Structures are given as structure tokens and as C-alpha cells.
Amino acid sequence: MNIYDMTFYDLLDAYEFVDLENLFKDLYSERFGYHITGFEKAFEELKKIDDIIETDCFINIQYVQEEDIKGYEHVNGKYSSNSFDIDLSLTPWSEWLGMKFTTHTLNTYTIPEIICHCIWEMTFYGYNEIDIKCTRTEFKEALDDFKSADILNDIEEKNESRRILTEMLKDEIESSSSSEIE
DSSP: OOGGGOOHHHHHHTOOHHHHHHHHHHHTTTTHHHHHHHHHHHHHHHHHOOOOOOOSEEEEEEEEOOTTSOOEEEEEEEETTOSSEEOOTTSOHHHHHTOEEOHHHHHHSOHHHHHHHHHHHHTTTOSSHHHHHHHHHHHHHHHHHHHHTTHHHHHHHHHHHHHHHHHHHHHHHHHHHHHHHO
16 A cells, blocks of 8 residues: 555554554653653554544644644644644544544655654543543533623623713813813
């Protein structure tokens, strides 16, 4: 199979966690000891998923250097029809497994590096899909609460109140200025 046609599942299927353990340690040394059990658990769960959802989203990995922090590998999704990146950290794992990779990713990183970086991103909110689903639900509820708070209407009402107050003050100033002239 051509590497450019392979999905994340295809890449995972060729490895066992023991093959990646030292690389995880090298790539994420500052957090490795605490996270290694979680990475291994996630890796094993991923290999058990049968219901893979193929998608037209591609996994992209690129090195990012920001001011005042150590550089890191940024894992995100890209659709060929859109120019913007999407966060994949809350994406269901069955969708991750059905994604292919950008040419840049495949030309820049080794397969083991790609697997490690993807698992790191996938486990950002938890080492299993239940934790990730809970976080996704919490985010959705917070967004729904934000929308239902009708914040935009509150802002519009405050702006209207300020406009009315400004008009009243302007009228007051004009009337006091004209009475002073008389």
C-alpha cells in the first residue's frame, strides 16, 4: 500500500507499543513518567476499535516555535477544501483512525514519530474515549450556556442605554449653554 493512502489505523497496525516506548520517552521526556501508562492504554484501545470512520480530514503535524516557550509539534486537522486548521483533541478516536496524513507530515516525520505525536494529541483530555466524550459534552454545554445567556442582546441594550444617556447629556449641555447666553 502506498504510504500516502494509509490511514492512522494502517500505521498503528504495524506497531506494538513496546516499539514506540523509547521514542515517547525521547519526545515527551518532561512528562513521560507520569503519562506512559496512559499512552500505552490509549494505544491498546485504539488497536481494538473496529468501527473506523473514514473522513476527508487530513492529520497535519508541524513544528511550532513561539516566543518565550520551548518549541513543540502541533497536531491538527486540515480539509483540502479549507485553508484553516482544526483542533483534533476532542475528535472521536474512530475518526482519527480513518484519517490520512498531509504530504508535509509524511515527508517530515517518521511513522513512529507520527504515531507518538498523534497519541499525545489524542490523549490531551484523557486516556480513553469516555473522558474525552465527557470533556466534549462539558464544552458543548458551556457553549450552549453562553449562547443562551443572550450576551449579545445585553450588549445591545447597554449600548442603547449609553446612546440615550449621551443624547440626554447633550441636550442638557445645549440647553444650559443657551440659557447662559440669555
